[in-house]
Amino acid sequence: MNERQPARRPGGRSARVGVAVHQAVTDLISERGYGNFTVGEVAARAGVADSSVYRRWGNLENLLTEVALNRLNTRSPMPDTGSLAGDLRTYAAQVAREITGPDGPAVLHLAVALSGHGEQGVQARDAIRDARARQLESMLDRARERGEDAPDALEVLDHVLAPMYIRVLFGMGPLEAEYVEGLVERLL
Amino acid sequence: MNERQPARRPGGRSARVGVAVHQAVTDLISERGYGNFTVGEVAARAGVADSSVYRRWGNLENLLTEVALNRLNTRSPMPDTGSLAGDLRTYAAQVAREITGPDGPAVLHLAVALSGHGEQGVQARDAIRDARARQLESMLDRARERGEDAPDALEVLDHVLAPMYIRVLFGMGPLEAEYVEGLVERLL
Numbered sequence: 559m560n561e562r563q564p565a566r567r568p569g570g571r572s573a574r575v576g577v578a579v580h581q582a583v584t585d586l587i588s589e590r591g592y593g594n595f596t597v598g599e600v601a602a603r604a605g606v607a608d609s610s611v612y613r614r615w616g617n618l619e620n621l622l623t624e625v626a627l628n629r630l631n632t633r634s635p636m637p638d639t640g641s642l643a644g645d646l647r648t649y650a651a652q653v654a655r656e657i658t659g660p661d662g663p664a665v666l667h668l669a670v671a672l673s674g675h676g677e678q679g680v681q682a683r684d685a686i687r688d689a690r691a692r693q694l695e696s697m698l699d700r701a702r703e704r705g706e707d708a709p710d711a712l713e714v715l716d717h718v719l720a721p722m723y724i725r726v727l728f729g730m731g732p733l734e735a736e737y738v739e740g741l742v743e744r745l746l
Numbered sequence: 747m748n749e750r751q752p753a754r755r756p757g758g759r760s761a762r763v764g765v766a767v768h769q770a771v772t773d774l775i776s777e778r779g780y781g782n783f784t785v786g787e788v789a790a791r792a793g794v795a796d797s798s799v800y801r802r803w804g805n806l807e808n809l810l811t812e813v814a815l816n817r818l819n820t821r822s823p824m825p826d827t828g829s830l831a832g833d834l835r836t837y838a839a840q841v842a843r844e845i846t847g848p849d850g851p852a853v854l855h856l857a858v859a860l861s862g863h864g865e866q867g868v869q870a871r872d873a874i875r876d877a878r879a880r881q882l883e884s885m886l887d888r889a890r891e892r893g894e895d896a897p898d899a900l901e902v903l904d905h906v907l908a909p910m911y912i913r914v915l916f917g918m919g920p921l922e923a924e925y926v927e928g929l930v931e932r933l934l
Contacts, residue, residue, distance in 0.1 A: 670915065687917065730875075
């Protein structure tokens with residue numbers, strides 16, 4: 559997503575614009591929900607020109623993808639505890655905490671919003687999914703390299719992540735630690 | 747939801763209003779997505795007075811609940827095949843077909859929209875969830891009465907329905923018959 563721009567000086571104007579635009583998107587999401595605002599509104603909130611946003615991100619969907627991945631990677635980074643069971647338990651507990659927190663299952667809400675945003679929305683949704691899937695696969699590959707018998711990433715999605723997301727979406731939280739650990743045990 | 751109204755003559759004016767209003771809601775959902783219209787717009791589309799809608803359904807959320815349950819009960823009725831395995835396979839295949847069809851995972855989109863509609867939205871979401879959970883439990887109870895060892899409804903949600911919904915939401919369809927049957931086998 560950064561291919562459009564020349565190399566930037568860290569801490570320079572470009573970095574400040576990035577921070578301001580990310581913050582504007584985060585604020586607009588919490589005020590209005592995903593997809594209920596425009597690039598023009600993001601730019602106005604961030605105090606930058608519309609053209610600065612279009613030049614750097616191309617469209618709203620790319621910007622939402624970058625903000626979502628930044629958030630996921632910060633709040634639910636893939637753990638590296640030295641064992642598959644430890645990694646999966648830590649990851650599942652992080653996801654459970656995040657999606658039952660004040661912002662709820664944000665990536666689910668974003669996926670729904672992007673699904674209704676035409677081809678660019680679908681591409682953005684797929685980019686988020688693929689980036690996270692690659693990270694999860696790296697975690698499982700590390701386990702295999704240690705000689706552990708790891709499930710594949712889709713099984714983790716189906717039987718650990720999906721149940722937690724659907725329960726939270728339908729108001730069946732909180733997700734007790736015992737329940738979350740049970741999902742991991744069942745998979746292993 | 748029908749407590750507000752007196753007994754109605756089947757096929758009379760009241761039934762015609764019900765059909766017209768349901769159709770208007772269905773049309774507005776497919777044009778704009780869930781939650782992006784008002785009671786006034788539904789009434790105008792259906793050719794009835796706003797007050798007719800408020801008198802009968804109380805608010806938009808109750809109306810959306812009724813339309814959603816009507817749709818779910820028509821398109822994904824709980825089967826009664828005489829065996830637990832048959833019921834679960836049939837039900838899972840129906841859900842898979844429905845959520846990969848032209849309207850997508852509609853109940854997921856509705857749950858997301860209702861989650862952002864305050865207390866009435868949350869109540870509507872919970873009403874849909876509880877009505878479907880009761881039906882699923884009845885299906886599982888029938889199996890137990892036949893002496894079969896049935897999972898509980900939450901296990902069906904977690905390990906059969908949730909994976910299918912999340913895969914479709916993130917654009918990982920189509921759901922192959924082999925995959926859907928595999929989810930049921932794994933649970934049984």
